[in-house]
Each structure stands twice: as structure tokens, then as C-alpha cells.
Amino acid sequence: MTNYLGLQIMVELYGCDVQLLDDPVFIEKSMLEAAQLANATVVQQFFHQFSPFGVSGTVVIAESHINIHTWPEHAYAAVDIFTCGESLNARAAIDFLEIKLKAGKVSSQKYLRGDQEVIKRFN
Amino acid sequence: MTNYLGLQIMVELYGCDVQLLDDPVFIEKSMLEAAQLANATVVQQFFHQFSPFGVSGTVVIAESHINIHTWPEHAYAAVDIFTCGESLNARAAIDFLEIKLKAGKVSSQKYLRGDQEVIKRFN
Numbered sequence: 001m002t003n004y005l006g007l008q009i010m011v012e013l014y015g016c017d018v019q020l021l022d023d024p025v026f027i028e029k030s031m032l033e034a035a036q037l038a039n040a041t042v043v044q045q046f047f048h049q050f051s052p053f054g055v056s057g058t059v060v061i062a063e064s065h066i067n068i069h070t071w072p073e074h075a076y077a078a079v080d081i082f083t084c085g086e087s088l089n090a091r092a093a094i095d096f097l098e099i100k101l102k103a104g105k106v107s108s109q110k111y112l113r114g115d116q117e118v119i120k121r122f123n
Numbered sequence: 124m125t126n127y128l129g130l131q132i133m134v135e136l137y138g139c140d141v142q143l144l145d146d147p148v149f150i151e152k153s154m155l156e157a158a159q160l161a162n163a164t165v166v167q168q169f170f171h172q173f174s175p176f177g178v179s180g181t182v183v184i185a186e187s188h189i190n191i192h193t194w195p196e197h198a199y200a201a202v203d204i205f206t207c208g209e210s211l212n213a214r215a216a217i218d219f220l221e222i223k224l225k226a227g228k229v230s231s232q233k234y235l236r237g238d239q240e241v242i243k244r245f246n
Contacts, residue, residue, distance in 0.1 A: 014244075048167055076237050111234065118228060
């Protein structure tokens with residue numbers, strides 16, 4: 001990612017424990033632990049429980065953010081990890097969330113953000 | 124996106140006005156206006172100014188979220204719009220932010236979240 005400012009990893013967590021997915025306290029705690037395991041510097045966190053179910057949360061980190069949206073009705077959670085440094089161990093966070101949420105299947109995809117070649121054209 | 128729970132649109136805004144990118148009040152106001160133009164239902168918003176520069180913000184919407192990270196030093200902003208409904212007019216939000224941030228170049232890419240076929244296997 002040397003030619004890009006950031007890396008965003010989209011993580012799909014399927015077949016999770018539905019009760020855990022609808023517990024905002026558990027989700028917040030798990031996301032903060034995941035951020036710590038990834039060596040992220042937590043700046044702030046915001047979690048919100050939707051009615052009738054579902055939790056959304058963002059952990060703002062010095063390296064950018066870690067987001068989650070849960071769909072308890074589908075046993076599914078969407079996580080994305082946005083990092084603009086080389087130091088973040090995203091894999092540790094993903095593996096931890098897979099275990100905590102008791103996911104049956106996890107897939108992830110990387111997406112590069114901020115093409116330095118394009119940025120140079122405007123500087 | 125009928126076979127997916129959500130759609131995430133990653134937007135790259137290059138060549139933006141650097142002073143605007145470092146103004147958390149302006150960024151927050153612009154993001155809230157963008158959310159309104161997209162017909163999103165705003166639940167909460169959180170913005171954070173980084174030292175020495177840069178702003179990160181999340182607008183939690185009933186339809187999921189709209190995020191921004193700005194790099195004033197690179198005249199660049201990364202936005203992503205995550206929606207789980209059909210009603211959101213993401214294009215209106217993107218076009219609005221392009222104008223407000225005075226972007227010289229904008230590119231976007233769609234990424235589908237939550238494959239319903241996989242979800243069914245766990246239900």
C-alpha cells in the first residue's frame with residue numbers, strides 16, 4: 001500500500017450468535033478489545049442500538065476507524081477497518097471478532113484508499 | 124443489490140480545498156447536509172479533529188452510516204456511504220460533497236455487503 005494513503009478492509013461475519021449481535025455493551029467491549037489487539041490507538045468510540053434490533057458502532061482510532069453494523073435477524077455483522085498506517089494488525093482484530101461473535105464464516109476484502117499518484121497531480 | 128443486505132460506496136475526493144478539509148465545523152455541517160440530501164435519517168453524529176491536522180467523522184443514519192476522513196496535507200478526503208435500504212440517494216450526497224469540498228477529481232466504487240445466499244445457509 002506504499003502508493004496509497006490508506007487501506008480499508010471489509011469483513012463479513014456470517015452465522016454469528018444472534019444474542020451477542022444485539023447486545024450493544026458486548027459489541028462495544030469486543031470492538032475496543034479488537035482495536036487494542038490490532039495495536040490501534042483509540043481516540044473515541046460511539047455505539048448505537050437500533051430499534052427493534054441491531055447495533056452500529058465506530059471506534060475512532062489515531063490510525064482511522066473500525067466500524068461495525070450488526071443484523072441479529074440475519075446472524076450477520078459487517079465490520080470495516082480503515083487504517084492509514086503500517087502499524088495496525090488488522091488480522092488480529094478480525095480473528096478476535098470472529099471468535100467473540102462466534103461466526104460460522106468470515107470473509108474479507110481489501111480496498112486501497114487515496115491514490116498517491118492522483119494526489120501528486122493536485123499538489 | 125437484492126441479494127445483499129447492504130451497499131457500501133467508497134468515494135475518493137482529490138484536490139479539495141485544504142482549509143475546508145481541516146475545519147471540523149464545516150466538515151460536520153457539510154456531512155449532515157449531504158445526509159439530508161441523500162434522504163437519510165440522521166441518528167447521531169460524531170466528529171473529531173486530529174492533531175496536527177485532519178478530521179474524522181461519522182454520521183450514524185437509520186440506513187447505516189456516512190463516514191469521512193480528511194487529509195488536508197494531501198488535499199484528499201475519503202468518504203464512505205453504507206446503506207442497507209433502497210431509499211438512500213447516495214449520488215446526491217456525493218455530488219454535494221464534491222461541490223462543498225471543491226474537489227478536483229472524484230472517483231467512487233461500490234461494494235456489496237452481506238450476501239443473502241450465505242446468510243440463508245446459517246438460518
